[in-house]
Structures are given as structure tokens and as C-alpha cells.
Amino acid sequence: MRFKNRITEMLGVEYPIVQAPMGWIARAQLASAVSNAGGLGIIETSSGELDAVREEIGKMRQLTTKPFGVNIAQAFVRDPNIVQFVIDQGVKFVTTSAGDPTKYCRALKEAGLTVFHVVPTLKAALKAVEAGVDGLVVEGAEGGGFKNPQPVSTMVLLPLVREKTNVPIIAAGGITDGRTMAAAFALGAEGVQMGTRMVSAAESPVHQNWKNAIVAAEETDTVFLNQFSRPALRALKTQKTARLERELVPNYQGPPVMAEFARAKDLYFGGDMEASIALSGQVAGRIDSVKPVKQIIRETVDEFFATVGGLAATYA
């Protein structure tokens, strides 16, 4: 059983399974495990720590001979040289997100990179296609992280974008196994991206407390914060985020939500779950154990083919 579609061809991977570019987390230890398992690891730049990112990309070349990508989270990387920085690293695949798709697309394409833009709405998708992207990451609002303040779920957004565009789509938001991967493919995707599943992986560098919180979470244990401002975000419910959910409403007068990330590393790597915000998708409620990346990808692929085969046997 193997995959052969536009995403595997463009990315040069065995399996069209991409790891999401979580700030500070999507670095060589995790990303190389994903690439070595046949998926596509992605290195983040949203931490803004470009020196560290350069070092991580260097480590990737030691840890894997397989393809990997870089993400440019436009709203979070203010360095005007980010495009040249990415080009200089010699990677072939980049996702751009959280910003205007016309801003970097041409320069990246002219340098020979394959460019996918992350979109939370049809309007954003059409704008990205117009800008000349090679493909889209279509991100439903059940996913974790920074979100459009007008949330639309994968079940609605993905087929809508599929109907109105022709470029290959990587589905994000709610994807955590082979069943959800098969559903995303039924909706028109040719690849999937996993965030929370990878945060919880054995090779993820986050503190065990965060992984344990994902494993313990029910499907109702995320909050959607700051919907009346920007950026909105989805995170695990903690004492802090439950309080913020009730405070970040119209006429809120306190400090901006981004101030909560000042102590992000105390949560991410120190394990103090109340120090900051643990970005996470609703799939936390479906994750019952910490697994190595290789196992996650193998089980996903096996279940994908079993699901498609089962549907075909019953209904085709």
C-alpha cells in the first residue's frame, strides 16, 4: 500500500503527512523524526529566534537525509530578511501563514521553493491561489494554535475550498489518525497536517506535563480565546485559560493575550501549565497515550488504507 498523489510528488515524501510548525516545538528533534518516518517535518520560525532556527536546520541535515520544510509565520517573524534567510537554508518546501500570501510568494517561488499558504477561510484561499501558491494548508477551527476569529470547521471549510480551487490541499484541524485522514481525503485533501498529535509524541521536546495534559484531556477541554480581537487562539483548558475565556470578550481592558506568552518556555519546557498558554486542538480528547512518531505515522497509514478499503468493500 503506497501513496502517489500531487502532495507526495511535490514534497518528495513517502506519506503525505506533515507535522505542523509549532513555535519552539517544531525543531530538529521532532521534525527529523517525522521526516525519517516518511512524513514531512517542518521547522518553525514563529519563535522569532532565527539564530536558533539556523542551528536547527543544520541539525536536520545531520539527523535526516529525507525532505523537510520551513514555515514562515508572517505575523510573528518581523525580520524583513526572512525570505532570504529561508532561501539560504536550501530547503525546497515552505508554508507561509498568518499574513498576506502575496507578500513572500513570488520571491520564494523565484528561488525555486514550493510554497503552500495556510488558510482559514475560502476568501483567504482564493487570495492565495491568486498570489500563485503551489498549494494550500486548509485549517479548520478545531485545530490548536492561532486561529481566524471567525472559526469554521474542517468538515465545512475543506470541501468548500476543494470545490472552488484546483491546487493540492493539505488538511489541518482535527486530523490525528487514519480515520480522520481518510475523511479529509474524502473531502478533497491529498495530504494532512498534525499538530497536537505531534506535540504529544515521544520525540516532542515539550515537558511531560503538557503531554500528560493532552492525554488526560477530554474533547471538550479546549477553549477558543480572544475571538473578539486578534489573534484568536485555541488552547488546552487550564485555570488560566478558563479565566481568559471569560475575560477576553468585547470591551476587555487588560493586557493583550500575547503577553501571556512571555513565560511560554516555563510552560513548554518547564512544565508549569499555568505559566502560559498550551496551544492545542480538540483532538487532545482523542489522544490517549504518548507514542513515537514512527508508530503514529505507521498506525495512521495502516488505518487510512483499512478505512478506505472498508468503505470500498461496503459501498463501492
Added chain:
Amino acid sequence: MRFKNRITEMLGVEYPIVQAPMGWIARAQLASAVSNAGGLGIIETSSGELDAVREEIGKMRQLTTKPFGVNIAQAFVRDPNIVQFVIDQGVKFVTTSAGDPTKYCRALKEAGLTVFHVVPTLKAALKAVEAGVDGLVVEGAEGGGFKNPQPVSTMVLLPLVREKTNVPIIAAGGITDGRTMAAAFALGAEGVQMGTRMVSAAESPVHQNWKNAIVAAEETDTVFLNQFSRPALRALKTQKTARLERELVPNYQGPPVMAEFARAKDLYFGGDMEASIALSGQVAGRIDSVKPVKQIIRETVDEFFATVGGLAATYA
């Protein structure tokens, strides 16, 4: 191409496509069109107008010889005789919703009815199975109408409930065509329920202004209201609901959201979109025209088989 699974067997229908039980709307004109097209029409009781409902069930027997069902929306029908009322109508299939599944399940089952309970969380699903229901309607938060205040999308909730229970599942929330039906089946459903798609149908009794508003809506044009109280609900964005979205936050002091339904009929049948709240799912953004029910169901079935066939050809 035909369907044969637990849902078609239990419901006695050709296609496992169920019409949602929208208050005032899910009456004989719409429900008979669904049943005659091979799906399952459902008559509502959430309007509380049991005399009218009795008359509608009488009309159903004139308009169709096919099976149909009744919904008991427990939070909205306070009549203690509702169970006997439903049994007396001679229907064989009932969905219960918005309440404790143990309350009516035994009496309905003892009277020979097939009982499905509508659930928005895994916890509710497990409780319903424990109560002895025959199956579940698993309802993702992208759907319209009254919702759990802790929203979980279909892509997350449906496979979670599938993994943890064995009863047949009808998927609701985000389902509007064959692609989404195939995705729901990949996630473990054996049937689907459509609400907004049926509100927009030619045979739907709502005013043309509401249908036009669904056709005009983008996928971001719904609001999720009253999340910090009960009942939460999803509706089309209008001047009224955009205002309510910003008002119905913690420490809200105004009249309860249900007071907005005092003039529901002026919206539903009079076409004054600001008179009340037009309950609607995110799929409004995917609906581009008013179609007869028969066409909706035929296109859904054709696209379902085409989608499954396409997946099988590429990946099985």
C-alpha cells in the same frame, strides 16, 4: 448503487439520510418530501404545539407511504404525556434530544419504537448507550440550532464516539452533500442528518428571505451564541445576532436568549430576518441554491458513491 447497513435496516429507508427536526419547519410538507425521496423525514415537537404536530402526522400518512420519525426535544416539550403522545401516533422511529437519555428511552423501547439519542459529547454518548438506545445522532458543533456550550466539531467528536461505542451512528453537523457524507462514513457513521440543507430546500416552509440568506451566506457567516449560559446556539449572522454575540458573554444582565424566539414565526414565515434568530449551521456557506429535496438526495447519493469510488480507485 445502493445502501445496506444498520441504519437503512433499522429505519427501513433506501438512503441513510435523515432530515433534522427543526422546530415549526420539520412538518409534513418537508418531511414527506424527504421520506418520498428515499430518506427519513422527521416531524418536530420542539415547537411545543402538539395539536399541530398531531395534524402534521396525519398529513404525513396522506402524503407518503414511506417510513418517517418523530423527535422529542426534551428541553422544549414540557408536556409529561409526550411519550404516550408519540407512541399513539404509531411511528416506529424517534430521536430524543436536549435532555437526559434515561428519561424516555425505556418507555419508548417497550412500546416497540427504535430510539436514537442526539449527543454532543462522548460523555453524553456513553450515558445514552447505557440507557439502552438503539443508536446515536452524533452532532458536531458546526451544525445549526441549540448546542452544547462546549463545542466540539464533527471531525473530532464522531470518530471519538465511534471508537468508544458500538451502536450505529447518524452524523450531524457539517453534512450537506456526498463528499461530507463519505467523510462521515470514513469517521464511522452509517447515516447522516441534514438540517440547514433541508431548511433551504424548495419544499421547506420557511420564508424565501431565510432561504436567500442561506444561499448568500459565506462559511464565516454564522455566530455561536450564549456560550456562557444555556442553551448555546448557532445561527446566521444578522444585525441582531451579531449584537447578541457581543452581549451574551459572562455577566450578561439582559433577557434570556430564548426570549428572542417570541417572534420566531415573524422570521420563519414572515421573512423578517431581524425579528428573531435564524438557526443555521456553517454549511450555509456551502449552499449556493434552493433545490428540491429529491434533487438534494439524488445528488448526495451520487456524489457519495463517486467519492468512495474515487478514493478506492486511488488508494485501495
